Amino acid sequence: MSKESFDDHAEVCENGFSPSRRGFLKAAAAAGAAISLSNTLAYGAGESGYWAKDLPDEKLIDMFSTILRIRWHERTMADKMLTDPTYRGYNHFYAGQEAVATGVCAALRNSGPFDQIDLVYSTHRPTGHALAKGVDMKLMAAENDFRATGLNGGYAAEMHLSDPSVGFIGADGMIGPGPVIATGSAFAFRARGSDQVVVNFGGDGTYATPHFHSALNNAALLKLPFIYVVENNLYHQYAHYSFSVPMKDIATAAEPYGIPSVVVDGQDVMQVYSAAKVAVDRARAGEGATLIEAKTYRYYNHWGAPGAKPGELGAFGYDPLAISSFRPEREVRAWMQRDPVDICRNTLINWEVIDQAKADEIEATVKQEVLDAFAWAAEQPLCNPEDGLKNVFVDGVVEARQFG
Template sequence: MNDPSRNAGAATREAGRLEVGAPMRRRSFLQGAAAAGAAVSLANQAALAEGESGFWAKDLPNEKLVDMYRTIVRIRWHERTMADKMASDPNYRGYNHFYAGQEAVAAGVCAALVNAGGVLKADLVYSTHRPTGHAIAKGVDMKKMAAENEFKATGLNGGYAGEMHLSDPDVGFIGADGMIGPGPVIATGSALAIKARGSRQVVVNFGGDGTYATPHFHATLNNAALLKLPFIYVLENNLYHQYAHYSYSCPLKDIADAAVPYGIPGVVVDGQDVFQVYNAAKIAVDRARAGQGPTLIEAKTYRYYNHWGAPGVKPGQLGAFGYDPLAITSFRPEREVRAWMQRDPVNIARDILITWGVLDRARADQIEAAAKQEAVEAFQWAAAQPNCREDGALKRVFTAGDVPPRQFG
């Protein structure tokens, strides 16, 4: 049976392949990256022309497909509401890295996982400093997460974790990691424990394109391959780590090619199409659960907002735009942002489901309106919650006993 996700990956690799030993200028790299993106887009359009977006996703029950769309719009409106709050509410206390534009990656991957049963039964997810989309897709409560992001006492982690250390073991969301790199090393430790006890769980680590340049990335793939761990590295390549294009720190057009030396599958997938992502994730999950070892999935995607915070954000407008002499918003061309927004994960998922007869536009609009209302209510609830207390900040730092507050200076 035809597998469009593999066809897209093959097309991307062909479009983006370098001649061995050939000098590479930044302009030629970007031209190659653009060609690779176009190849993914064309392959995806071909799949849609055939009335399908994958050999597994199209056979899922309707409610499962609708739930994937629901997850995407829930993430989208959480991010938009959070961005609006950060840009316009002087009382908002969060420090946020937005996930809008990348929703299909989290939704597609987590749809292929077991998301209930706690750390001993659910599949486990390790996240990044940009964790909110992964958390929602894994089943984390939106209200408690919104409260945690504002350091509220009723937040997910009592207000002491904040965005970059969110955690909810009850749904297998082990947590975010504010450091670039170490997360996957810890995640493979969990994968080793799972293999040792034979629980057949799978561990997914989400990372950005910037993680390629860390030693942790390569140590993780090496050890996971050596030990055949039930581990999946999902690398969300949104082209930029902070304010630098990934070509400045990675010699590969397709970071998935980094899997080759370790003898494990390296898969390129269109990260804007949730059903293509699901197909790739299902293959990797089934492989890991069967004891066949790890997979590296590179999802080509894009973030609509800045690396963090509100620069370039206008309340009610999706995305960050405008020129900043400090390069806070002008590190990437505005046309590039708008071009990627033309292949929006929300629109792609909705249009595919309408084509398949799973949804009509009215029902899709209802689902999105409900997601928007949920996000508004979550942030309203969070704003009304009490702040966490200073004297509790050192509680539960150690396995036994508390650290008494001390005055320094």
């Protein structure tokens, strides 16, 4: 960042510690323009979505179905929270961000033996990542409602979901430490000579943690097969990201570490897939880490469904959990105009992969699958709260181990 553009931003901050969004974005745009993009990842002759055009029709349809599966899972769960007093589940909803998880996971190896599949480390907002990585929806729905037959016996729920069988190492309620653990896995792959790849998803809120920088530093020093996907949805909890990030594009943070980075439109699954494919190919080839920043937006409030109405997508207006109304309703509606479901559907129709009738048919099938998953989960036995610590501690003595 040039001194002038840094000063621009500093000036905005001086006009009261809380720069207005508009002021911040104006200064950040100037800063962004001054940033050298020499390390920006070149993907497909500069054409966004380039690599996706090579995909077989079935794979593209599969990506559309995944976006829809996430969308209807989130909507159905939000409606359950709003209307069913017996429902225990809760979630940090991922609706609006579906194209990010879908595009990234479509570029990964998601099935096969555990020593061959790629790993995903998720966040406190994990249900989209889980479904995109291949976690069974029924088992996840049961888990989120604390059912004994759920994915993790009903003891994990949303913020501790995990399914190693598909390489979904898990959700993580702590903001920050995930990427450091993820680089540990990437180091193990490198040490073993495996071509597996590790993806860490993190929000814009992770930038200001030491773990973000430690992970990038280690990934660069050790040339790890590691991809950090920053999902910049503009807010952490109820604060705009300008409160903790001094530049417009978090992707530029990779530059001092010598790691290539790219900013993608997180609402366009083809762009996300193409960037992820380039990053995965680099990592598998032993060329090291990549940082991808996906600009995106969440349609619901930070947690749960305050401000939402049953049957309607998104949450508007005042969030009683926030100190004040933290985002303008107009902003939510503007982002909903660039909806990842619509963008993917229109692309597939333009590419003559499907027509509108086929798109409707796929959506109807997905909706039914989601309803079936929630209906199945509701019939499952509940877990025993008394057994909550059963799988937390090991019985007996654990011998110290050292690998030679």
